[in-house]
Amino acid sequence: MTILLDPECREIHALDAFLPDLIGRRVLEVGCGDGRLTRRYAHRAGSILAIDPDAARIAAMEADRPGPNVTGRAAGLLDDDLDLPVRSFDAIIFSWCL
Numbered sequence: 218m219t220i221l222l223d224p225e226c227r228e229i230h231a232l233d234a235f236l237p238d239l240i241g242r243r244v245l246e247v248g249c250g251d252g253r254l255t256r257r258y259a260h261r262a263g264s265i266l267a268i269d270p271d272a273a274r275i276a277a278m279e280a281d282r283p284g285p286n287v288t289g290r291a292a293g294l295l296d297d298d299l300d301l302p303v304r305s306f307d308a309i310i311f312s313w314c315l
Contacts, residue, residue, distance in 0.1 A: 222253060229254075243306045244263075244266070245308070246311075249278060259283040268289075268294075
């Protein structure tokens with residue numbers, strides 16, 4: 218039996234309510250996993266840096282890239298190699314990461 222995540226699209230509706238205008242915006246998605254959510258909004262964002270500490274999940278996302286504007290990186294928020302300049306993003310999405 219296949220389990221459908223968010224078949225009622227509540228997650229994307231909530232995202233749309235909080236971030237209705239992603240056109241041209243720089244987004245950091247924390248805990249992107251295999252890109253399940255990333256695929257649902259990538260067409261609207263200017264650029265996305267999608268990070269997850271699990272390199273295998275990033276590889277799965279990269280194998281089925283959500284869009285040309287998406288860059289995946291195996292990293293956590295506290296990783297030294299993330300080293301992002303202040304104000305690098307217009308929005309940060311942190312979903313299902315607890």
